[in-house]
Amino acid sequence: MCHKDSIPVIPFSKATGLDGFTNTLEGGVLIDLMSMNKIVEINTSDFNCTVEPGVTHETLNQQLHTTGLWFPGDPGADASVCGMAAMSASGTNAARYGTMVQNVLNLEVVLSNGDVLYTAGKDGRPRKSGAGYNLTKLFVGSKGTLGVITQAAVRLYARPAVCSVGICPFQTVNKAIEAVVATLQCSVPIAKIEFLDAATVAACNRYNKLTLVESPTLFVEFHGNSEAEVAEQASLVEEIFASNDGREFTWCHAPEEQKKIWASFHSAYYAILSEKNNVKGLRIHFSVPTSALAKAVAETRKDIDESGVFGAVVGHVGDGKFLCIFLVDELNHNEMKIIQELSDRIVKRALASGGSCTGEHGIGISKRKYLENECGEVAVNTMIAIKNALDPKWIMNPNELFPKN
Amino acid sequence: MCHKDSIPVIPFSKATGLDGFTNTLEGGVLIDLMSMNKIVEINTSDFNCTVEPGVTHETLNQQLHTTGLWFPGDPGADASVCGMAAMSASGTNAARYGTMVQNVLNLEVVLSNGDVLYTAGKDGRPRKSGAGYNLTKLFVGSKGTLGVITQAAVRLYARPAVCSVGICPFQTVNKAIEAVVATLQCSVPIAKIEFLDAATVAACNRYNKLTLVESPTLFVEFHGNSEAEVAEQASLVEEIFASNDGREFTWCHAPEEQKKIWASFHSAYYAILSEKNNVKGLRIHFSVPTSALAKAVAETRKDIDESGVFGAVVGHVGDGKFLCIFLVDELNHNEMKIIQELSDRIVKRALASGGSCTGEHGIGISKRKYLENECGEVAVNTMIAIKNALDPKWIMNPNELFPKN
Numbered sequence: 015m016c017h018k019d020s021i022p023v024i025p026f027s028k029a030t031g032l033d034g035f036t037n038t039l040e041g042g043v044l045i046d047l048m049s050m051n052k053i054v055e056i057n058t059s060d061f062n063c064t065v066e067p068g069v070t071h072e073t074l075n076q077q078l079h080t081t082g083l084w085f086p087g088d089p090g091a092d093a094s095v096c097g098m099a100a101m102s103a104s105g106t107n108a109a110r111y112g113t114m115v116q117n118v119l120n121l122e123v124v125l126s127n128g129d130v131l132y133t134a135g136k137d138g139r140p141r142k143s144g145a146g147y148n149l150t151k152l153f154v155g156s157k158g159t160l161g162v163i164t165q166a167a168v169r170l171y172a173r174p175a176v177c178s179v180g181i182c183p184f185q186t187v188n189k190a191i192e193a194v195v196a197t198l199q200c201s202v203p204i205a206k207i208e209f210l211d212a213a214t215v216a217a218c219n220r221y222n223k224l225t226l227v228e229s230p231t232l233f234v235e236f237h238g239n240s241e242a243e244v245a246e247q248a249s250l251v252e253e254i255f256a257s258n259d260g261r262e263f264t265w266c267h268a269p270e271e272q273k274k275i276w277a278s279f280h281s282a283y284y285a286i287l288s289e290k291n292n293v294k295g296l297r298i299h300f301s302v303p304t305s306a307l308a309k310a311v312a313e314t315r316k317d318i319d320e321s322g323v324f325g326a327v328v329g330h331v332g333d334g335k336f337l338c339i340f341l342v343d344e345l346n347h348n349e350m351k352i353i354q355e356l357s358d359r360i361v362k363r364a365l366a367s368g369g370s371c372t373g374e375h376g377i378g379i380s381k382r383k384y385l386e387n388e389c390g391e392v393a394v395n396t397m398i399a400i401k402n403a404l405d406p407k408w409i410m411n412p413n414e415l416f417p418k419n
Numbered sequence: 420m421c422h423k424d425s426i427p428v429i430p431f432s433k434a435t436g437l438d439g440f441t442n443t444l445e446g447g448v449l450i451d452l453m454s455m456n457k458i459v460e461i462n463t464s465d466f467n468c469t470v471e472p473g474v475t476h477e478t479l480n481q482q483l484h485t486t487g488l489w490f491p492g493d494p495g496a497d498a499s500v501c502g503m504a505a506m507s508a509s510g511t512n513a514a515r516y517g518t519m520v521q522n523v524l525n526l527e528v529v530l531s532n533g534d535v536l537y538t539a540g541k542d543g544r545p546r547k548s549g550a551g552y553n554l555t556k557l558f559v560g561s562k563g564t565l566g567v568i569t570q571a572a573v574r575l576y577a578r579p580a581v582c583s584v585g586i587c588p589f590q591t592v593n594k595a596i597e598a599v600v601a602t603l604q605c606s607v608p609i610a611k612i613e614f615l616d617a618a619t620v621a622a623c624n625r626y627n628k629l630t631l632v633e634s635p636t637l638f639v640e641f642h643g644n645s646e647a648e649v650a651e652q653a654s655l656v657e658e659i660f661a662s663n664d665g666r667e668f669t670w671c672h673a674p675e676e677q678k679k680i681w682a683s684f685h686s687a688y689y690a691i692l693s694e695k696n697n698v699k700g701l702r703i704h705f706s707v708p709t710s711a712l713a714k715a716v717a718e719t720r721k722d723i724d725e726s727g728v729f730g731a732v733v734g735h736v737g738d739g740k741f742l743c744i745f746l747v748d749e750l751n752h753n754e755m756k757i758i759q760e761l762s763d764r765i766v767k768r769a770l771a772s773g774g775s776c777t778g779e780h781g782i783g784i785s786k787r788k789y790l791e792n793e794c795g796e797v798a799v800n801t802m803i804a805i806k807n808a809l810d811p812k813w814i815m816n817p818n819e820l821f822p823k824n
Binding site: 135146151202246250365395415 | 773
C-alpha cells in the first residue's frame with residue numbers, strides 16, 4: 015500500500031463506478047483494489063463480518079447464505095462493500111436496517127503517510143464505544159479523500175423468517191408519496207418502500223416484458239419473524255395506501271417471484287436508458303425531510319414535464335431519497351442547458367426544505383458547488399481543516415469534495 | 420459565546436455531572452449552559468426536535484407528551500440532551516432505538532475561533548445526506564473538546580401504542596446473560612433488557628421497599644403497535660429465558676407500575692450507595708461484543724467476589740454494556756489499590772474480547788490511559804490531529820480525552 019509522496023491516489027472499487035468516483039484522476043495513481051477480495055471473517059455470534067474491497071454485497075450474501083444471516087446494504091448495483099462505506103451508500107433496505115453510517119463497525123484505512131488506521135481499534139467490534147472521536151463515522155462517506163479503505167467490518171442481521179412483497183399503483187405522484195409519508199409517520203417497520211413514476215414503470219414494462227399498470231407505483235417489502243407479524247404490517251399499509259387512493263395491491267410471496275420484482279426495480283436505470291438511442295444517462299440524487307417529500311417529488315415531476323426533456327423520477331423514498339434520471343445527448347447544448355437549470359432548481363428546492371443535495375454516493379465532483387449551500391461556510395472550512403490535518407499534501411483523491419488548494 | 424483566546428473553556432451541562440466531565444478545570448472558564456433552556460422546535464411531521472443545552476430528556480418528553488412522540492434516550496439520570504450528545508450517551512432504550520450516535524441529526528457548535536458550526540447545515544434535517552464529512556457523528560462523543568454544543572436536533576419516535584414490562588430472576592449470572600445473548604441473536608426487537616446482579620437487587624429491595632427475588636435478574640420491556648405484536652415478542656422471550664433456567668416472570672402492564680419498576684432500576688446506584696456509610700460510589704463502564712458478554716459479566720462478578728471488596732454489576736446488556744459500582748473509602752489505600760487492580764483486569768478483558776473500555780459517557784480522564792490500548796496509536800494520533808486542526812490552542816475542554824500537549 016506504499017505510494018510515492020505527493021502523487022495523487024484514487025482508490026477504486028466497484029462501487030466507485032456509480033457516481034464518477036474515479037473521475038478525479040489528474041496524473042495520479044489509480045489503485046484498483048478489486049483483487050483484494052477476501053471475506054476476512056464472518057462472526058455469526060456477534061452478527062458482523064469483515065471484508066476486503068473486492069467483496070461485493072451480492073458475493074457476501076451468497077457466502078452468508080448458510081449462516082441464516084445477511085447484509086442488507088443494497089444500493090442497486092452489485093457494489094463493493096468497502097466502496098459503499100467510502101460513499102456512505104444507502105439502498106432499498108435503509109428504511110428498516112439503516113444505511114452504511116449505521117452498519118459499518120470498523121474500517122482499516124491506509125492514511126496518506128502510510129500508517130494503517132483501525133477506526134474502532136484492531137479487532138474492535140463493540141456494539142457501543144465512547145472511546146475518543148468516532149473515526150468510523152468520519153471515514154464513512156469520506157470517498158477516499160482521507161485514506162484508502164482496505165477492510166470494512168459491517169453489521170449483519172438475521173435473515174427474516176417471513177418476507178412479503180407488494181406492488182401498488184396510484185392515481186398521482188402526489189398521492190403515492192403522501193402514502194409513503196403516512197406510512198413512515200405510522201412507524202410501520204417496513205423493510206423497503208420504493209417509488210417509480212409512470213415513465214419508469216412504462217420503461218420497466220418494455221425492458222423486462224412486464225405488464226405493470228403504467229402509473230406512479232410503490233414497491234414495498236415487509237420482514238418479520240412470523241406470518242402474523244408480516245400480515246399485521248401489510249394490512250396496516252394496505253389501509254394507508256387505500257386511504258390515499260392506492261389501487262389494488264399485487265402481492266408476491268414466492269422468493270423467486272420477489273427476486274424477479276426487485277431485479278426489475280433495480281433495472282430501472284437501464285430500462286430508461288434503453289428508451290432512446292445514442293444518449294447517456296445522467297442521475298441526480300437528493301434527499302428531503304419526510305414532510306417535504308410529497309411536494310418535492312410532485313414538483314420535480316411537474317418541472318420535468320414542463321421542460322420538454324425526457325426524465326424519470328424514482329426513489330428510495332422510505333429514507334427520504336429520490337433520484338432523477340435524464341437521458342442526455344451531450345452534443346445538444348440547448349438540452350444540456352435545460353437539464354442543468356432543472357437540476358439546479360431541484361437541488362435548491364431540496365436544500366430549502368432542509369434536505370440534502372446528495373442522498374447517495376457523497377457529493378461527487380458535479381455537486382461540489384452545492385456543498386457550501388447545504389452545509390454552510392463554517393462546516394466546509396471545518397471539513398477542509400480535517401482534510402488538511404489527515405492528508406496535508408492532498409494526495410488522497412484530490413479534487414473530490416473540495417477543489418484542490 | 421465569545422471568550423478570550425487561550426483561556427480553557429469547559430462546557431458544563433447537567434449531563435456532565437455523570438462522569439467527571441467538568442473535572443478538567445485548570446484555571447479555565449467553566450461555561451454553565453443550563454439557562455439556555457429553550458425547546459427551539461418540535462417538528463411532529465418529520466419526527467425531530469431541536470433543543471438548547473438546558474433541556475433535559477425528561478423535560479423534553481413532558482413537552483412532547485401531547486404530540487404522541489417521544490425521545491427514547493435515557494441514560495438514567497435526567498441528563499441534558501445536548502450533554503448526552505457531547506458524551507455519546509446510550510441508555511435503557513438503546514437496544515431498539517439506538518444511542519445518541521444514531522439519534523442526533525444536527526448540532527450547533529461554537530468552535531474555538533468563535534465560528535458557529537451547523538454540523539448538518541443550518542436547519543438541515545435530511546433523513547440521509549452524503550454531503551462531505553459526517554461532522555455530526557464526529558461531534559457526538561467529542562465531550563466538548565472540539566467546540567461547545569449550543570443546540571442539538573434529535574430524532575423522535577412514535578410513542579408505542581402498547582408497552583409491557585417483565586422481571587425475571589435467574590439461578591446464576593451466567594444463565595441470565597446467556598438468555599440476553601440468545602434474545603439478541605434471535606433479533607427480537609426488545610426495547611429494554613437490563614441486568615442487575617443479586618447484590619444490586621438486594622440493595623434495591625431495601626432502598627425502594629420492594630420484595631424482588633434476590634438473585635441475578637433481567638428487567639425487560641416490549642413495545643409494539645398492537646397487543647398481538649407485544650405478546651408475540653414477550654412469548655418468544657419467555658421461551659428463551661425458560662430454556663436458560665429463568666424463573667417465573669412478573670409482568671406489569673399498568674403504566675404507573677411500569678414507571679415504578681424503572682424508577683427502582685434507575686435508583687440502583689443510590690440504592691447501592693446507601694448500603695454503607697461514609698463511602699463514595701465509583702462507577703466503571705464497559706462494553707463487549709454480544710458473544711463475550713456472558714463470560715465478561717460472570718468473570719467480573721467472580722473477580723469482585725474473590726477480591727473481598729463490595730461491588731455490584733448492572734448493565735444495559737441489550738447494547739453489550741455493563742457497569743461495576745464500587746463503594747470506596749478513598750482513605751483506605753489498600754482497598755483503593757484492590758479496586759484499581761480489579762478495574763484494570765476488567766478493562767483489559769473487555770478490550771481483549773474486542774470490546775470498549777467505555778460503554779457510556781466517553782473516555783473521561785480516568786480512562787485516558789486505555790484509549791491507545793483500545794484504539795491503537797494511529798487512531799489516537801488521528802484524533803489528536805483533528806483536535807489540533809479544530810482547536811489549535813487546545814482551549815476547548817483541554818485534558819479531556821488526551822493529555823494536553
